[in-house]
Amino acid sequence: MNPITDAEAVKLFPSLQHLILIREAGWKFLPIDDPGDPDAELDAARIWPAGWRDCIRVRDETDALGLRIQVPADKHSAPAIVWERSGTLAEVVHELLTLPVPGSQLAPTLVIGAAPKLWTP
Structure with missing residues (x-):
């Protein structure tokens, strides 16, 4: 059996x-x-320099969570959340892809919470 192409998968x-x-x-x-597992979640991450990570957790097309975190250099501190969005898969992906690059002038840096260790791929 041949794997299907991206275009064929998107059509389905x-x-x-x-x-x-x-x-x-x-x-x-x-x-x-x-x-x-019917409750399985899909996780993905984009790793930036200086400990920055963008993360997404998808439960289904109507339930997704996106985060930008900073992983501290010392392994004893929890990662810091500086940006968070939840919504549909389409909404969260759009927001993540339009986030300014970490370190740029408009990139979020204010810590709004601590991320669980699970989110440090």
Whole structure:
């Protein structure tokens, strides 16, 4: 059996176009522990220099969470959340892809919370 192309997959499941966009922007998808689990979530991250990470967790096309975190140099402190959005997969991917590059003048830097260790790929 031949794998299907991205175009064929999007034709079957249109919301996959958003995952293809972030993959093409350099995001890495994390392995799913139990793909047969009906509550399984899809996680992906984009790693920036200086400890910055953009992360997404997708439960389904209507339930996604995006974060920008900064992982501290010392491994004893929790990662800091500086940006967070939840919504549909399309909304969250759009917001993540339009976030300013970390370190740029308009990039978020104000810490709004602590990220769980799970979000440090």
